[in-house]
Amino acid sequence: MTDCSPTPISLAKLRLACGNCSLHELCLPVGIGLDDVDRLDRIVKRRRPSSRGDHVFRLGDEFRAVYAIRAGSVKTYTTTEGGGEQVTGFHLPGELIGLDAIHTGTHPSSAKVLETTSLCEIPFDHLEELSAVIPSLGRQLIRIMSREIHSDDELLTLLGKKSAEERLAALLISLSNRLQQRGFSAREFHLSMSRNDIGNYLGLAVETVSRLFTRFQQLGLVTANNKHIRIERLEDLRALATGSSSCQPRG
Amino acid sequence: MTDCSPTPISLAKLRLACGNCSLHELCLPVGIGLDDVDRLDRIVKRRRPSSRGDHVFRLGDEFRAVYAIRAGSVKTYTTTEGGGEQVTGFHLPGELIGLDAIHTGTHPSSAKVLETTSLCEIPFDHLEELSAVIPSLGRQLIRIMSREIHSDDELLTLLGKKSAEERLAALLISLSNRLQQRGFSAREFHLSMSRNDIGNYLGLAVETVSRLFTRFQQLGLVTANNKHIRIERLEDLRALATGSSSCQPRG
């Protein structure tokens, strides 16, 4: 019999569990004591890894929980009447999905796993109860949702105003930034989504995405081997993404 | 601050005050007692009406409060490096603006009044304190933000996939729906925003918007006299907006 049996959860284990996933944002920041972390940790269900193509939830599913991505990646999308898909986001480790379902109690979008992915399921009723006890938890959730709204607004600008070149550059820069924040390389990474998904997300035809990758490569901006991306000139690519490139309209 | 009402607030007045604005969503639904309504009402500052062109807040302003629209309309927009504007939304009575600022503490967008407009200012620190005391208030705020995320995702589909025709139709239908929910006519209303704003919002050139209004009128879908809009064939317009019109691509 080991001497640690009376303690259900060790602190070291907690830190490990919360270090890299969305709990990093939900619980670790300011104002949450160790007891509270423990309480939060108890409501979180860790799932066994999902594999490519699995659904986390589907459009129309009853809303029960939000999901935090621990490792891997997920795409969210809606289905239009005609049966067409619109990809609304690519989600990396440390992000929460399912937030758009809170309002109606039914998921208005689907989420599909792009590669082998570990998820934490956070039952929403428990989260609400716990937020009532730990106000800073609710505040943190509100902050996360606020950021979501803001990033959606940025995406609107992307789709409303930017050229095809700028859109793809912006996506690559966004992925690069987010991966770097999570401790991965900013210049070299794996695109887990298909060209089809990319085009769909950016409002472009697949063929256009293909041509753009070719052009970017000819310009020496990136090296793209299939799904492996290496950004060669990050600042130039960033300039392209923000529209402040040399070939700007009307000088 | 111009609040000159030292008198305790009567319930009748409260109902009047909250009946038509966002408080309608923030406080009236389930689970908030009269005492709580009273407490909420005390932190809300009612402003004197703003007139066309006034700013509610500007990009870069410190975040202090969210704002509920009581009457009138507001556009929100961001400014890009090049000095260009991107309109991110048109907001009607009963909606909250400023939610995207919670995350960073600084407004990432500006809000400009489109016509004479009454606003309620809700200081956010007070709202957070009150949410800790009235859990259902915080829950309601989370629900409102969830809806915001969802509606942004719908707009993404609009900008990513729809033709110019479909976009304008979708805007008109959206306005019609929202106005109807608020007790106004669904078929006849006043467009408080300029053609420029509409085009900007929808990712179209002004000229295209103009041509579309002309075409819609020729098709007998709407009657547009300047800013006065009358929807003649609402269902057909709705069909156009959802992409399920007769002239669908590839049958």
Added chain:
DNA sequence: GCGCAGAAATGACGGGGGTCAACTTCCCCG
């Protein structure tokens, strides 16, 4: 009522990117 400025409408034109089609590469599974 006059005149001016900004908004809106209309026309002409060209290009960015969608569409279709053919080909190649990748990848899964027996």
Added chain:
DNA sequence: CGGGGAAGTTGACCCCCGTCATTTCTGCGC
């Protein structure tokens, strides 16, 4: 290892919508 289907690439064509230019309309101050 090899076959087959999906994913990705490339080329040809052309249409929608952006751009530019001009005209008309609207609102507002004097």
